[in-house]
Amino acid sequence: MALSRETLEKAFYDFILRVSTGMPEDIYLAIKRAYETEENPVAKTQLEAILKDMNIACSETRPICQDTGTPYLWVEIGEDFPLKPLVIEEAFKSALRKATKEGYLRPNAVDPLYAKNSGDNTGRFIPWVHYEPVPGDKLTVRLLFKGGGSEAPSTLIMSTPLKGFENLYTGVIDTIVRYGPLPCPPLIVGVAIGAGADIVMSLAKKALLRPIGQRHPDPKAAKIEEELLEAINKLGVGPHGFGGKYTALDVKFEYAHRHPATFAIGIVTGCWATRRGTIQFESDGSYRILSKHLVPEGGACVIR
Amino acid sequence: MSGEARVFHLRTPISDEDVEKLRVGDIIYITGIMVTARDEAHKKILEVLERGEKLPIDLRGLVLYHCGPVVRKRPDGTWEVVAAGPTTSMRMESVEAEFIAKTGVKVIVGKGGMGRRTAEAMKKYKAVYAVFTGGAGALAANRIKRVVDVYWLEELGIPEAVWVFEVEEFGPLVVTIDSHGNNYYEKHMEEVRKRAEEIKKELLSKIEH
Numbered sequence: 001m002a003l004s005r006e007t008l009e010k011a012f013y014d015f016i017l018r019v020s021t022g023m024p025e026d027i028y029l030a031i032k033r034a035y036e037t038e039e040n041p042v043a044k045t046q047l048e049a050i051l052k053d054m055n056i057a058c059s060e061t062r063p064i065c066q067d068t069g070t071p072y073l074w075v076e077i078g079e080d081f082p083l084k085p086l087v088i089e090e091a092f093k094s095a096l097r098k099a100t101k102e103g104y105l106r107p108n109a110v111d112p113l114y115a116k117n118s119g120d121n122t123g124r125f126i127p128w129v130h131y132e133p134v135p136g137d138k139l140t141v142r143l144l145f146k147g148g149g150s151e152a153p154s155t156l157i158m159s160t161p162l163k164g165f166e167n168l169y170t171g172v173i174d175t176i177v178r179y180g181p182l183p184c185p186p187l188i189v190g191v192a193i194g195a196g197a198d199i200v201m202s203l204a205k206k207a208l209l210r211p212i213g214q215r216h217p218d219p220k221a222a223k224i225e226e227e228l229l230e231a232i233n234k235l236g237v238g239p240h241g242f243g244g245k246y247t248a249l250d251v252k253f254e255y256a257h258r259h260p261a262t263f264a265i266g267i268v269t270g271c272w273a274t275r276r277g278t279i280q281f282e283s284d285g286s287y288r289i290l291s292k293h294l295v296p297e298g299g300a301c302v303i304r
Numbered sequence: 305m306s307g308e309a310r311v312f313h314l315r316t317p318i319s320d321e322d323v324e325k326l327r328v329g330d331i332i333y334i335t336g337i338m339v340t341a342r343d344e345a346h347k348k349i350l351e352v353l354e355r356g357e358k359l360p361i362d363l364r365g366l367v368l369y370h371c372g373p374v375v376r377k378r379p380d381g382t383w384e385v386v387a388a389g390p391t392t393s394m395r396m397e398s399v400e401a402e403f404i405a406k407t408g409v410k411v412i413v414g415k416g417g418m419g420r421r422t423a424e425a426m427k428k429y430k431a432v433y434a435v436f437t438g439g440a441g442a443l444a445a446n447r448i449k450r451v452v453d454v455y456w457l458e459e460l461g462i463p464e465a466v467w468v469f470e471v472e473e474f475g476p477l478v479v480t481i482d483s484h485g486n487n488y489y490e491k492h493m494e495e496v497r498k499r500a501e502e503i504k505k506e507l508l509s510k511i512e513h
Binding site: 041042045046049050052053054056057060062063064065066067068102103104105106107117147149152165166169170173174177180181182184227228231234235236237239240241242243271272273 | 387511
């Protein structure tokens with residue numbers, strides 16, 4: 001297989017379908033564990049419906065949620081990878097258009113000034129793409145389809161440094177309480193500290209990509225994740241606001257160095273249907289979807 | 305919510321008697337006709353009624369669904385519903401009481417709950433609000449047997465158009481506003497807010513200086 005724009009486009013199309021219809025392994029297993037251990041009967045019916053939904057989406061190749069989200073890409077492009085960023089982006093856009101036209105994605109890109117839906121999920125700055133040059137000759141693309149409902153709680157707090165951690169803890173709890181059932185809990189909560197508004201919002205969103213259960217390598221950061229997760233789950237908002245033990249599946253914390261005078265805090269939530277995945281291309285055009293998803297195989301759904 | 309939930313299987317058209325039996329926390333499954341309407345469709349339907357004109361479908365006794373589906377046309381021209389979970393109902397709060405009064409819908413299905421004005425209208429006109437698991441778009445589509453009709457498709461576009469679905473055992477739906485003045489989420493979130501105060505105190509005691 002030679003590397004070309006067409007090779008990328010075809011691979012991206014398969015990747016888009018995989019991410020939109022196949023739950024990531026970690027979230028699927030976390031929901032399954034929650035279902036098995038939840039004692040509140042109504043919360044349990046919600047977790048059961050979610051598991052059924054994941055299985056139907058997988059076996060019938062349907063989107064997991066009808067809000068197929070806004071596409072966010074994090075692109076790690078090897079300095080020696082033969083194709084240029086614009087070619088990669090155009091290939092991804094063509095794949096998005098195809099998947100939308102075939103009814104696998106809902107057209108979600110709306111021009112705010114002219115109130116017009118582009119009809120194909122591409123538009124001004126959409127997909128939203130972050131590029132990171134890395135050594136080597138590989139291309140790694142991480143995709144997040146971010147639902148609209150779970151964007152509502154996004155919160156920025158420009159704290160004074162002295163009150164930083166106090167505002168971090170109370171800000172996260174207040175945000176989860178304020179939005180209750182709206183962002184479709186159980187959630188993944190991304191939290192970040194840094195120098196400026198854009199830095200923390202961006203880091204908090206990227207933190208949603210880290211797998212459930214994986215702790216931040218820094219022990220202090222890991223402790224913040226654990227404390228916040230425990231506190232959020234004590235609130236008892238529960239799946240879709242029906243109480244019980246699971247308001248969040250995990251909390252992901254990230255930080256950048258801050259300015260001496262600033263302590264920006266970013267809070268972002270991902271719904272239970274946080275659809276994300278990773279694909280990697282070699283310079284010869286071969287590729288692999290690195291993330292594991294729930295996929296159909298021989299009449300059943302397996303993780304692969 | 306605690307204790308085993310009561311389960312009801314309802315068929316459209318739904319009567320006032322069916323509605324009055326229901327209480328918050330009950331689980332219902334619906335068979336029959338569900339009609340979608342989001343923000344724009346609510347506006348459209350109320351405008352038509354305001355002009356004294358008839359709606360293309362009589363909504364009395366039917367189920368209103370806050371939903372913007374993913375659909376595709378089959379080669380034979382019929383529609384396939386690909387995914388059809390609920391959208392956030394609160395956006396329709398400002399017009400829902402009037403909608404209930406003027407159309408006679410008996411069950412409203414959405415996600416996230418609705419406010420005081422809707423709850424009051426539900427008490428007055430006998431209707432309930434029930435939540436379908438947010439995000440479970442594939443499960444919902446699986447329970448939709450066919451698209452009976454679609455209105456204002458050209459004008460409003462796919463997500464905003466009024467879709468008429470024939471459904472079978474559509475659920476589980478959890479009643480969160482009943483026709484007796486109860487609003488589950490209001491009470492639940494009040495309890496959550498109280499717990500939050502304690503939880504914040506505990507968290508702040510853990511901060512290292």
